[in-house]
Structures are given as C-alpha cells and as structure tokens.
Amino acid sequence: MAKISQQEFLTSLEDEISRQLDFAKNLEEYSDETLNQKVDAKSWSVLECFEHMNLSMIVYIDQLKTMNNFKPSNGLIKFGIKGKFFSEGMRPKNDKIAYKMKTFKKLTPASHLDKQVIKSFLNHSKWVLDFIKAHKSHDLNSLRVKTALGPLVKLNVAEALSFVITHNERHVWQIKNVLKAIE
Template identity: 35%
Template sequence: MAPTSFLAALHTAVTGLRATVQEQFAPLGLALLNQRPSPSSWSMLECLEHLNRYSRYYNPALGKAIANSQPARPAEVAYSWLGRKSVNLMRPDNATKQTTLKRMNPLGSHLGWKTLAEFDQHQSGLLELLALAQTADLNRKAVPVEFFRLLKLRLGEALEFVVVHQQRHVQQAQRVQHGLRAERAR
C-alpha cells in the first residue's frame, strides 16, 4: 500500500477507536467500567489500561523513530517477517488468545476516570505521530519491540501493530460491555 493511503487508513482507525471509547465507555459509571465478566477476565477499564501501558512505551518510541527518520520515499509500505507476524497476531479477527507480559497485565488494578483520559491523550498523540510520519521513511527499521528491544520493527509496521493491537482490545472491551448488558437483561 502507498504510504499516504496506509497512514490515512491508520488515522481513520485511530479516530474511530477514540470515538468508540468516548461514546460507548465514557458515559458509563465506574462500577460498570470496572466490572469483570469473570475473575480472570479484564474489565472494560482494564482493557484500556493495557493499551495505556503499551502506549506509554510505543508513542515515545514511534516519536523518536519519526524524528530520526530519513525522508519519506514513495515506495509501498513493506513488512519484515517479524512485522507481518506481529501485526497478524494482533489483528482483531485473529481469535488466537495471546498471553500478555506480567507488567502489561492490568488485572486487579484499581482504575478510574484517569484511565479514560489517558487513553484519549495517547490517541491524540498517536494521531499527531501519524501526521508527522507523512515525512518519514516507513520502511526503515527503527522501533524496538517492547518486550525484546534488540528486535526492531519498521516504522510502518510498528504503527500498524499499535493500531491493530488497540482495535483488538477496544473490541474486547465492547464484548465485555455487551456481555454485561446481556447479563443484566436476564
């Protein structure tokens, strides 16, 4: 995909995620936002906190990669083996359960409105990064993988990884919300 179309698609996705959280989760009470479907499952806020924890790492790493990037090239966005695998594992339509790192697992956290505000701030920052990425070489390996920093993703695949990871967990939060509604309707 051409870089301009690629970044526009990611921008649309992030804008949609931000709207979903603002419209579907922000109006709910904290008790409902913190309610888990089961003791070992995440609440809606825990899903968002998980994303916040990743954003705390990836947004600055992406910003640094963009700032240090070579000028943009008109070449199609390319993927390394690691990048393609990482993106495909996180796609929302991939039903394979993934185990998260302990430090990224928010299960049992005491969460409040700050979680929603932080999520929104991270999305705003990501939208700014996507705009800045218009001038960067998306095919340059520049973003260290959070759990093993010796491995690096290309800038484009790292941006897509972050977005599909967010889509996956916002959809998870939506499933929690729908499940709780169904439970209440019984």
C-alpha cells in the same frame, strides 16, 4: 517483503484511530463501577483493557518521541515477516481472536481503576494520530523500534504503528464484548 502505498496505509491507520477515539469518548457516560465489572474472574474489565492499551502504547510512544532523523519517503511502506505477523496476529477476524497471547507482567493492568485511564488512552491515541500526520512524507521503513518483547525484536516505525493500532483494535473488540456481557 510486502510493499504498500504509504498514503493508503497511513490513511487506514488514521481512520482506525478515529474510530477508536470515538468509541472511547462514548464510554464517558458509564460509571466507574460499571467499567470495572468483569465477565468472570479471569477476564479484564473495560478499564483494565484501557490501562493495558496505555501501558503498551507508552512502550512505543517513548521511543517515537526521540526520533527526529527521518528521511523523505519513497511513497512505499515495507512490511517484513515479523511486522506482518505482529500486526495481523492482533487483529480480530470473524468476530474472534485468532492468536491468543499471554500478557507480559509489565503490561498487566491494575484493578479498580477510574475513567482517567480512558482519558490517558485518548491522549496517547491523539499523540499517535498527530505523529502519523506529522510524518506522512517521511520514510517510516528505515528507523526501527524495540517491541515490548525487548531489544531483540524490532519493527520499523510503520510496522510498530500498525501493531499499536491493531493491538488497540483487538482490545476495543474485547471491550465491546465485555459491555455486551455486563449490560
């Protein structure tokens, strides 16, 4: 089991969320038509990527909202094998995605969306950022969260936060590639 400094870990998550928020805000200048364009029939548009991230974040946010029995932190974050795999498997490396994954039906975005999905993404991301700031001194290892896979696969809160943010990092990378291709 890998252990890392909670302060360093949470600071890195805050930094990544801030980058994602800045990126999303900069897309407001684009038209809905442009943001709905796809590279090909099998790919997602920019807005579909944002909607998918929203659907995924809600799975975790809904659970985190109900948690209120945190203990004080010992200053370390523990990553188990599942948590490390889920987080690191999401992250783009060397400008590609190492682990391709099929999207669950419940997380598949609708088509022909509007920029409201970006506003939702901004709101969800800000909520996660506020959650992190509010729980800097709490033990994020002891409480567990169900993943989108269902109740059989659970991650501790720190692993879940890492997963959500690296999952979004993956799709921000995807969005950047869509924009390069359609511009």
